Amino acid sequence: MPKWTSWARVSVPRWADLMAQRANYKPRTKRKATESVRTLISSAQIQRRIAEMAKEIRRDFPNDPLHLVGVLKGSVFFLTDLARQIGGEISIDFIAVSSYGSDTHSSGEVKLTRDLDSSIEGKTVIVVEDILDTGMTLQYLLRVFDQRKPRRLRVAVLLDKPERRLAKVRADYVGFTIPNEFVVGFGLDYAERYRNLADVGVLTLGTQAKKPA
Ligand code: PRP
Secondary structure, eight states, X not given: OOXXXXXXXXXXXXXXXXXXXXXXXXXXXXXXXXXXXEEEEOHHHHHHHHHHHHHHHHHHSSSSOEEEEEEETTTHHHHHHHHHHHOSSEEEEEEEEEEEXXXXXXXXXXXXXXXOSSOOTTXXXXXXXXXXXXXXXXXXHHHHHHTTOOSEEEEEEEEEOGGGOOSSOOOSEEEEEOOSOOEEBTTBOBTTXXXXXSSEEEEEEEXXXXXXX
């Protein structure tokens, strides 16, 4: 009989069995990360407010062709809905920026990562943002755009979180003023997820015990 066959008959106690014999042994419970989203602003409320904002904007500029500049990526959903509600002559463009720092602490330094396709000189420009938070992004963008000599420059944000403001900036059109909570949905992400939610919700992160195997 080959040696390996006899070896295979030897009964080796499993590590788990040995541990279970110890008096104070408790199986280790694994913890898995959990995420939950509580609706803060429903899709119906968002759509109603966007329609109102569109009216306000058109009322302020009844005859101007409006050039909407979306800040990637969060503004995409807001911009497309707003553009369709405003009516009249509308053109759109996008810009992308990144801010240095960790997820929770921005250094405040903003860098342009994708510029506009076309000049804004002489145009009535509406900067469209999903959220105005510390204001560092908007402060940077307004400086950049001002130098490019638009005819008029205005800002529309879906959400405004004034408690977090560091830069002295404000939006001309605000959808909703919200408390200092981590929000996702309608363009806003957590690790690139949740942007496609039709509502805006508050994200809660936690851990949940998994049953031992
Ligand atoms: C968000 C949002 C604004 C910016 C606002 O973008 O879209 O651009 O943060 O924050 P601030 O007022 O503190 O500067 P984010 O950097 O999350 O990128 P994203 O739009 O691609 O999600």
